[in-house]
Amino acid sequence: MRSKIAQILLLTIIALFGSGVSLMAESGEVAPAENDTVLMFVGEDLEVLSIASRHEEGVWQAPAVARVITRKDLWEQGVRTLSQALEMTPGFYMAQKEWGSETYVRGIPNSALLLYDTVVPMGSDATKSLQPLGYELSLASVKRIEIVRGPGSVLWGPDAFAGIVNVVPMTGKDLDGVETGVLYGGPGDHGALYANMGHDGGEWDGFISLSGRTIEEDDTTCNIVRFWGDGKEAYPYEDRFGEEQPGRSRYLEASGNFSFKDWFTISGLVSDYKRPYAISGPEESSGEQDLTWPEGRSGPFGFVKFEAERSLGPSSGVRFAGYYNWMDVEYEIIDRSFDQEEKSFYGELLYDHSFFAGKGVFTGGVAYRNTDVRNAPVWESYFPDYVAQEKTTFLPIYTLEDYDDRLWSLFGQYTHKVGDFDFSLGLRNDDHDEYKDALSYNAGVVWTPWSEWMFKALYGTAYRTPFASQLLEDEKAELEEIETINLQVGWKPSQMGDLSVCGFVSKIENHSMEDPYAGLSRPNHQKIYGVELNGRISPLKDLDFSANLTLLNNSGPDETYRYIKYWDPDPHYEELSFPYDTGPKRLFNLTGTWRPIERVTLFARLGYHSSTQLIYPRANTFHYIPGAWLLDMAATVHNIIVPGLDLQISIRNLTNNHYETAGTYSTISGKPFSAEVMLRKRW
Numbered sequence: 001m002r003s004k005i006a007q008i009l010l011l012t013i014i015a016l017f018g019s020g021v022s023l024m025a026e027s028g029e030v031a032p033a034e035n036d037t038v039l040m041f042v043g044e045d046l047e048v049l050s051i052a053s054r055h056e057e058g059v060w061q062a063p064a065v066a067r068v069i070t071r072k073d074l075w076e077q078g079v080r081t082l083s084q085a086l087e088m089t090p091g092f093y094m095a096q097k098e099w100g101s102e103t104y105v106r107g108i109p110n111s112a113l114l115l116y117d118t119v120v121p122m123g124s125d126a127t128k129s130l131q132p133l134g135y136e137l138s139l140a141s142v143k144r145i146e147i148v149r150g151p152g153s154v155l156w157g158p159d160a161f162a163g164i165v166n167v168v169p170m171t172g173k174d175l176d177g178v179e180t181g182v183l184y185g186g187p188g189d190h191g192a193l194y195a196n197m198g199h200d201g202g203e204w205d206g207f208i209s210l211s212g213r214t215i216e217e218d219d220t221t222c223n224i225v226r227f228w229g230d231g232k233e234a235y236p237y238e239d240r241f242g243e244e245q246p247g248r249s250r251y252l253e254a255s256g257n258f259s260f261k262d263w264f265t266i267s268g269l270v271s272d273y274k275r276p277y278a279i280s281g282p283e284e285s286s287g288e289q290d291l292t293w294p295e296g297r298s299g300p301f302g303f304v305k306f307e308a309e310r311s312l313g314p315s316s317g318v319r320f321a322g323y324y325n326w327m328d329v330e331y332e333i334i335d336r337s338f339d340q341e342e343k344s345f346y347g348e349l350l351y352d353h354s355f356f357a358g359k360g361v362f363t364g365g366v367a368y369r370n371t372d373v374r375n376a377p378v379w380e381s382y383f384p385d386y387v388a389q390e391k392t393t394f395l396p397i398y399t400l401e402d403y404d405d406r407l408w409s410l411f412g413q414y415t416h417k418v419g420d421f422d423f424s425l426g427l428r429n430d431d432h433d434e435y436k437d438a439l440s441y442n443a444g445v446v447w448t449p450w451s452e453w454m455f456k457a458l459y460g461t462a463y464r465t466p467f468a469s470q471l472l473e474d475e476k477a478e479l480e481e482i483e484t485i486n487l488q489v490g491w492k493p494s495q496m497g498d499l500s501v502c503g504f505v506s507k508i509e510n511h512s513m514e515d516p517y518a519g520l521s522r523p524n525h526q527k528i529y530g531v532e533l534n535g536r537i538s539p540l541k542d543l544d545f546s547a548n549l550t551l552l553n554n555s556g557p558d559e560t561y562r563y564i565k566y567w568d569p570d571p572h573y574e575e576l577s578f579p580y581d582t583g584p585k586r587l588f589n590l591t592g593t594w595r596p597i598e599r600v601t602l603f604a605r606l607g608y609h610s611s612t613q614l615i616y617p618r619a620n621t622f623h624y625i626p627g628a629w630l631l632d633m634a635a636t637v638h639n640i641i642v643p644g645l646d647l648q649i650s651i652r653n654l655t656n657n658h659y660e661t662a663g664t665y666s667t668i669s670g671k672p673f674s675a676e677v678m679l680r681k682r683w
Helices: 002-027 071-076 082-086 383-388
Strands: 065-070 092-097 100-105 112-116 142-149 163-169 177-186 190-200 204-215 222-224 241-244 249-260 264-280 292-313 316-333 336-355 360-379 398-418 421-432 438-447 453-464 480-494 497-511 524-540 543-555 559-567 571-578 586-597 600-609 612-614 623-625 628-637 645-652 660-662 667-669 674-682
Touching: 065 071, 071 142, 071 628, 082 092, 082 100, 082 142, 082 163, 092 660, 336 398, 612 660, 623 660
Parallel strands: 112 163, 222 292
Antiparallel strands: 065 142, 092 100, 142 163, 177 190, 177 674, 190 204, 204 249, 222 241, 249 264, 264 292, 292 316, 316 336, 336 360, 360 398, 398 421, 421 438, 438 453, 453 480, 480 497, 497 524, 524 543, 543 586, 559 571, 586 600, 600 628, 612 623, 628 645, 645 674, 660 667
């Protein structure tokens, strides 16, 4: 019933806005806006954000708590991965895991929607932790990274839960020529190269990027090298042992785009990677001997995207976007492989209209997505227990499941300026055929009484799609929902500095945690609240400092995990409780950029995260892991030897080589000291 009401309401809003403005324009009461509101461009010198309201606008007045990282920032800071860029953002903690990075946004794991080229989601529908946050996604061709903290399901649908990250690629308008780069670093014998080629032909432009990388990311020696046997019985315990290292990782990527007359664009990306790693079993399951076994993720993923837009007059326009994306992931667990396939078709039609001489802007649309998942592994047994058993009667039980989902969406958002106030209101209805329908809504006000001050009050809701195991239940699973209030104050007295403070409160319902093998926790609820402080100061023309601090806490019951204790012959269940995992509750970053002479840029970042716990289902105890201070530095020399040739030396983790972090089932060593040398040439 609520879904039908939302659909009727949205259609009514669209009809009223369209007919109302036409009548007023005909009667002469309101003059149509002279500018095209399909693109509210704010200038190259300002931070541009496109994911807050589906239009390009400045971060300062956007109806969102947002940040933009430019290509210049990425280069000067020596950032090579998306994870490294996000870890310097308030509210973000990038947890190091054996298989890569896991994102925590404001104390919620795996809660950010990762978009590439504004529309295409880069995550998995079967598991929330599979996102290309490391070297799987090259930053060589990236123009900027847009970040929003807070729910965004009204405009972006499923999984825009606690934040959105949009990776914007370069175009031929950004590079009219050729740019190449080569890198070498250690430890891990790290080598990389890339080539960007672009051309601006006036009415058209095109861009192509090719990149490759290889590195030994995990040199842990595994002692379990055989397990699965003939498929009916595991190898005898004594035959499972040996010595094996995961080996080298490799990453290849090709991407590009072509645009014609600012109304037609086609783009795409293909990436192929192999990431081997080692997993150490829980101490509770390992007995006297620590057991470590090899795993790995590999396979291609990519997308093809089409966009078109057309003006319907000086105050309105339509836009279309569609994509096809795929992900073929191979999971290796010791001596067995699991192949999982995902593919999605998506199309959306957007309508933009300005009202009251451009003071009001409405964006509404309809979208359709079809997602097809094949061979999603659903574990009914806790795999680490079986590895440690000296007498294995049965192999771990799992099933490979297929499912598909069709999603229809109807959404709209209206923003209106009244004096110094900008109001926004949005609503979205998502109609699924595999799980329950979802209604998302937001409201906000941005007040700028003076050019130096900004006040934001924002409210929004969002939801997450179920895990694969939830979709296979007889009844439609309850969707995990969040509602968040953001209150932000910003002060920018001059170009020499600014300061902002943001307080937030998030309430989560039907929350579930996922363990790779143990399944899901029972639905739970949590309240998370905190404050984010961000400041920047430039005491001298060529010297910039910035700092951010995140403090958060949570309240709510412990997670409850229900697992199969034994079979006799039917399953017998037991329940265990464990804490909700917020990650560290205090995060701090201090960065400095100094340009002592025109051709030299020096950068340093001091980062801190507070203590964490190693939390996973089936654990008897939860290890306390102290916090850590980390120092990264980069030095860049421009135009060395010949014009357009830049040299950069970057160092990570200069001060702390012995800190630990929480892995999947055991503590693991943090990232070691590393150094890289990179040459970049613009032709």
